[in-house]
Amino acid sequence: ASVFEPAQKCCTEHIQPFLASILEELMGPVSSGFAEVRLLFDKEVNEIIQDFQNTNDITKLKENVDQLMKLPFNSVKMEPCYLKVNLLQELLQDLKSRFKIHNIDFVIQRTQNFMQELMENAVYTFEQLFSPSRQADSAKVATSIEKVKLRVLK
Numbered sequence: 001a002s003v004f005e006p007a008q009k010c011c012t013e014h015i016q017p018f019l020a021s022i023l024e025e026l027m028g029p030v031s032s033g034f035a036e037v038r039l040l041f042d043k044e045v046n047e048i049i050q051d052f053q054n055t056n057d058i059t060k061l062k063e064n065v066d067q068l069m070k071l072p073f074n075s076v077k078m079e080p081c082y083l084k085v086n087l088l089q090e091l092l093q094d095l096k097s098r099f100k101i102h103n104i105d106f107v108i109q110r111t112q113n114f115m116q117e118l119m120e121n122a123v124y125t126f127e128q129l130f131s132p133s134r135q136a137d138s139a140k141v142a143t144s145i146e147k148v149k150l151r152v153l154k
Contacts, residue, residue, distance in 0.1 A: 032087075033085040033111065034118065036080055040119070048065065058141075065126075069124070072119040092107060125152050130144065
């Protein structure tokens with residue numbers, strides 16, 4: 001009870017007025033990282049479509065979809081997404097001194113974990129929605145892949 005009043009006053013005067021601007025500043029790198037995840041998924045599925053249109057090989061298509069399922073764990077392909085979030089390191093350094101924020105690396109790591117989780121969900125959903133279409137006429141498969149991709153991206 002004796003700490004509540006001073007703590008409330010401190011938060012109201014020294015922290016709350018800055019929260020909106022801090023959030024806005026932090027969301028830039030986070031948003032660009034998640035946008036990069038979206039672009040990577042889109043690019044990888046487009047490559048699958050392109051390859052299938054060139055080969056018309058259902059076995060190769062299955063291999064490509066299996067590779068897509070491993071995308072969230074492919075650190076080389078996911079790295080550009082993670083690098084976007086590394087900009088938080090600089091932004092959080094300023095906040096660290098002003099607001100005594102600790103564990104900056106934890107914030108970045110958790111954001112990158114969420115990005116990987118988002119990719120896992122995207123490829124899993126893609127695989128689940130596309131699975132029934134694999135048995136379709138090969139002329140319709142590329143169209144089906146595109147529709148599933150757009151559905152996942154939505």
